[in-house]
Amino acid sequence: MKRLLAVALLVGLTGPALALECVFSRAIYAEPTLGYELRFYPTINRDAANVSHRFMVVRPDSDRNLRGSISGNMGVSRDTGFAGRGCPNPEVTGIEGTDADWEACQAWKGIVYVLADGGAAPLPWQDQPAPQTLLLTDFGRQIRYSIGLGPADAPWDVFTLKGCSR
Amino acid sequence: MGVRVCRAWQARGNRAMGALMVLALNCSAASAQGTCPLAGALYEQDSSGYTLRFGPKPSYDGASESFAVAAPDFKRPLTGSVGWSDRLDRTLGRLTLDCPLSPTKAELDACTLWTGVLYAVYADGEVRLLPEPGDPAPQSLLLPDFARSLLANSSSTGFSTEEIAWDAFTLVECAS
Numbered sequence: 001m002k003r004l005l006a007v008a009l010l011v012g013l014t015g016p017a018l019a020l021e022c023v024f025s026r027a028i029y030a031e032p033t034l035g036y037e038l039r040f041y042p043t044i045n046r047d048a049a050n051v052s053h054r055f056m057v058v059r060p061d062s063d064r065n066l067r068g069s070i071s072g073n074m075g076v077s078r079d080t081g082f083a084g085r086g087c088p089n090p091e092v093t094g095i096e097g098t099d100a101d102w103e104a105c106q107a108w109k110g111i112v113y114v115l116a117d118g119g120a121a122p123l124p125w126q127d128q129p130a131p132q133t134l135l136l137t138d139f140g141r142q143i144r145y146s147i148g149l150g151p152a153d154a155p156w157d158v159f160t161l162k163g164c165s166r
Numbered sequence: 167m168g169v170r171v172c173r174a175w176q177a178r179g180n181r182a183m184g185a186l187m188v189l190a191l192n193c194s195a196a197s198a199q200g201t202c203p204l205a206g207a208l209y210e211q212d213s214s215g216y217t218l219r220f221g222p223k224p225s226y227d228g229a230s231e232s233f234a235v236a237a238p239d240f241k242r243p244l245t246g247s248v249g250w251s252d253r254l255d256r257t258l259g260r261l262t263l264d265c266p267l268s269p270t271k272a273e274l275d276a277c278t279l280w281t282g283v284l285y286a287v288y289a290d291g292e293v294r295l296l297p298e299p300g301d302p303a304p305q306s307l308l309l310p311d312f313a314r315s316l317l318a319n320s321s322s323t324g325f326s327t328e329e330i331a332w333d334a335f336t337l338v339e340c341a342s
């Protein structure tokens with residue numbers, strides 16, 4: 001009974017969006033204007049040591065997702081995000097790819113912040129609870145140019161927690 | 167730089183013509199609550215003692231707004247300017263030290279400490295592009311990658327600091 005009460009309290013406090021405790025590596029975020037989604041998934045052992053998070057960018061009206069990752073978080077470096085398509089896949093193929101390969105496949109590169117309490121903070125680790133709101137700096141503008149979208153099809157740079165995958 | 171429109175709306179997306187209604191609503195709401203205009207507003211970082219103050223007018227032709235950043239252990243302020251991106255979809259900030267008058271692109275790059283999209287973060291959590299000088303000052307400003315970029319470019323620009331900064335500034339004071 002006590003446990004039920006605790007659950008009820010938790011649900012009441014956090015609201016429907018956060019009724020389920022969601023670990024960051026399973027979180028799904030949505031961009032409010034066009035419905036772009038970020039779907040996080042756990043990193044794997046073969047990932048480079050500085051890769052802290054992985055995600056897919058799911059685009060509305062497109063079958064082709066973008067693969068994304070976040071790296072850094074050492075010293076004063078920032079959580080640097082990257083999303084691209086057709087990039088080398090070294091953890092599967094074993095082939096690292098050249099700098100030119102990575103430049104050619106880049107759709108977005110920027111800093112990722114958690115927005116909280118009217119300010120900005122660094123990201124939690126992927127095994128911690130998912131933050132409510134993420135800012136992917138300059139995301140919409142870079143995506144617009146790299147994919148070749150019209151102004152009306154460019155997303156904004158803020159994503160809010162929408163759900164949790166299993 | 168193009169004609170300035172209400173940025174509050176720009177940040178919210180621009181897909182449908184129906185959104186023009188939203189534009190009108192947002193702009194009027196912004197001007198109604200404007201007790202503290204961005205021009206002259208002072209921001210600071212609790213953790214580092216860095217301050218950022220918006221100026222009353224642009225520092226040079228082509229910029230739409232100006233600001234100054236001061237580090238606690240460096241005497242001269244850094245010069246900030248804000249302008250629109252080429253296709254008017256983002257507000258871009260630039261922070262420089264000792265640039266020559268009318269610099270070439272290479273000279274400008276060489277005297278730049280930080281450049282990036284300048285975001286306004288409001289008390290309700292809303293994030294938009296930087297508002298105009300007469301609009302209400304947002305609760306905080308986010309300069310993506312500011313602190314790291316400052317360190318990376320300090321030796322080439324002559325800037326010197328031992329203070330480790332963060333990338334966001336919080337509003338502390340309105341123009342008197």
